[in-house]
């Protein structure tokens with residue numbers, strides 16, 4: 001599952017009531033928390049996390065995260081790594097949803113995802129979330145104060161169909177639910193990195209197999225976030241200079257993983273280069289296999305195309321049913337009261353999908 005809050009998918013910590021000892025942005029750093037003892041700055045011991053001052057008045061401390069990828073949150077992780085004499089006694093996690101880019105004080109309708117739970121020092125706490133709504137923001141509350149190294153929100157992306165209808169998009173991007181379904185080897189770095197939204201800063205931000213010493217070739221199988229007709233593949237081998245694949249090949253896969261039409265015949269790569277290749281025209285694709293010939297690493301892989309109309313229709317139905325109140329009323333108006341929808345009413349389909357809506 002994708003960490004919807006991570007800075008790696010453009011999550012941000014939009015506000016915290018206090019961050020005297022350590023900055024709120026650390027909460028969503030993708031890297032595991034680190035610690036060096038006896039490192040003192042002007043505010044005290046340096047921590048890789050978010051840490052508030054010792055509270056001398058009643059109340060609790062809080063931080064609000066804007067999810068990089070809105071979606072259904074399945075598991076929250078509150079990690080107090082390296083916080084020992086200064087971890088919070090308890091925490092709770094709430095969520096809300098809103099369109100656009102509201103200020104923190106414009107956010108309302110907070111719903112509890114994780115009720116108040118006890119915390120221990122220097123420990124990863126995992127909380128399952130039995131909730132099916134689509135959220136855009138999380139609020140971590142700590143009782144009464146202290147430090148938390150990381151907040152993770154693992155879940156399923158649920159993109160806004162209004163952002164996809166009629167637009168060419170990266171059909172396999174993690175931000176719209178693209179994900180890895182299989183991989184021959186990921187010894188040095190995971191294949192999931194291929195689908196992250198921003199460019200890789202260094203080789204380690206990409207995907208890399210070990211040196212292959214037997215016949216055959218390495219490969220990755222990918223499920224598209226939204227099925228569609230691809231027209232351009234971007235194969236980004238930047239940072240891979242002595243270890244780029246010699247060539248790649250792209251094949252469409254059916255739902256059960258059977259190979260289908262060839263999207264891109266075997267084609268040579270240049271080390272350290274971002275390549276763009278036209279993809280053979282044809283039917284919509286739901287998954288694909290990327291062959292690395294014979295092995296190596298890539299920074300990113302993108303597949304630009306137009307989402308399929310029927311897939312968008314299904315997405316719009318799922319989206320409309322997953323909107324929490326009061327966001328549902330803001331998006332769907334009075335029709336929100338009629339949920340759950342079996343099929344999307346015509347006017348709502350038009351509002352969510354515009355002129356590209358089927359029928």
Ligand SMILES: NC(=O)NC(NC(N)=O)C(=O)[O-]
Pocket residue numbers: 021043044045046047051054085086
């Ligand atoms: N040694 C500490 O960590 N002290 C304090 N925290 C920092 N960061 O210095 C505190 O009071 O929680």
